[in-house]
Amino acid sequence: MAAHGNSAASAPSAAPRRLATGAAAAAVIAYALITLIPLLWIFVTGFKSPPDSISYPPKVIYRPTLEGYVNLFTARSRQTREYIDSLGPAATWYDRLARKRNMVITGPSRFAGRYMNSVIIGFGSTFLAVFLGTLAAYGFSRFRVPLKDDLLFFILSTRMMPPIAVAIPIFLMYRKLGLSDTALGMILLYTAVNVSLAVWLLKGFVDEIPREYEEAAIIDGYSRMQAFVKVVLPQMRAGIAATAIFCLIFAWNEYAFALLLTSGEAQTAPPFIPVIIGEGGLDWPAVAAGTTLFLLPIITFTVLLRNQLLRGITFGAIRK
């Protein structure tokens, strides 16, 4: 239709087409707004005071405060007015903020530690999964591996049930092995879940890279490993970036295993944030503040790699 309709019909069809584009854009914008509202609400709640956060009807206009963030990062105890007055003037702005509510900051909360756990476990398992996945994908793509198809299917089959289905055996195994509540245990677990995804995604990318590049490098005097590092890896950048984001998102957001297997030392942020208790129940501004901070790394990572990601997700369709 385009072939014969194009030149003749271009003038009359231009207006409807512009209308269609406009409608499509409007739909996308509306969809984006709808999905962004909960995120926006979380972000906004982080700057509310505890009474504002639970007021009904919800307040849209309010006095922003950093109380949520202070509560997120500190442990406090309630004291009498007389005691607080006897302490002398507050040393810092966050002390002042706490004292307004008859609280004294007694030390840092466990949030920073939990957040660091998330960073270590999230990035650690992502690195491992992508590293192992890259090597495995290259091997599967380039070498004659006995039972290749069966192995690939086996790797994929580990994704065929929800990971949590094996929660109880893993819980028992980890207790026996002493891996419960350790960062290493969580890294291994998330790596195991992610590596199948990584192998399959990355194999697609390696398959798209013509072998001639490596062969040229080998002829040029490089070993296969050098050829892999100097010629194949740079061309896999987009694929590796896309895979890394998928792995990181899974490991970062994983909740069920973290809840089950970690309680103290190695607890990640997801099971910690929703149970931040304030006076008289959940401290919603602190929960919202924690969630906001929790979202930041993924957003940053994705924005930084968005070009690679776009190219990666289209699976080389743009490549010549």
Next chain:
Amino acid sequence: MAEIRIENLNKTYGAFTAVRDSGLTVRDGEFFVMLGPSGCGKTTTLRLIAGLEFPSYGRIFLDGEDVTANPGSKRDIAFVFQLFALYPHMNVEKNLSFPLRVQHLPRRVIRDKVAEVANMLRITHLLKSPVGALSSGDRQRVALGRALVREAKAFLMDEPLGALDAEFRDLMCGELRQLHDRVRATTVYVTHDQVEAMSMADRICIMDRGEILQVGSPLEVYARPATRFVAGFIGSPSMNFLPAKGGLPAGADCIEVAGGRVQIPRLIDALPGDQALVGVRPEHLSLSDDGALRGRIFAVEYMGAKQLLTVDTACGRLRLKAGNRVKAAVGDNVGLNFARDSLIVFDAGTGVAVKSALHDQRGQPAGHA
């Protein structure tokens, strides 16, 4: 620069034999072309020489040294790939210097060598360009440059002009041959294009189904093809084959074709089988009223200097090249004459050419029209 020798080379993939019992010697400084239809094993042979594949059986010598077990990175051979395989994440200069960087040469030496090769190939102005932005001709030059820069023992080229458009291919054909004359590097060039092969090669090796059928100069393989396949593959339009009566003794000098007798170069070997084929190139047939074979013109293609006639005869449809002044029209009844000295007799069963006086005239093409 070096001589390449392969002995008894075999390569099988499961039940499929890609290369069978190949043996040949590429002389030092020679431009050697391997020619054959796709799937004939020429590229596999090239990759075996390069060390990108390893033979199932047989040996490969480079400059007299047995390199059969050496990986490609240890053979000091340069390879130009069909699709050039320029590293897309590097610019032209980095591509050219890539083979040198692994040798840990001083930076200054690398720069000088790259500059020299770039100058020779006239791509100096492109050194900083990303390879993605190059035209196919420039890509071709960069690929050649990357092969040249290392001063390897030999150059292997796998259909390097296959990705270029026809007009440019002619140009690069000439450039490539000139470059070879200047550098004098042992070159093995794989192609399925007989025109490329004939115009560039010192010697041509023709392969089919994994076997080497003939090795010789372009003139030799054209004038004295060793088998029916070689005869049919080389030359355009291709050679005519006329069924003839076999059972000839050594010394025979005529053969029975469609009931008539046709003079042939005196046979040196006997032709025992009772089925034979007489091979005659289109330019070795001429129109003549008292010709041995009669037919009716089926088509006339005027080609400027020549015209190509298709004639239906008792021996099937034959093609002949006639001068542009010969009067011929579709439907004419004509007689055909054979250029006796240039005819080749094949054993119809085996397809092998029977040795005749033609094979004695070393270097002299018989009866070129």
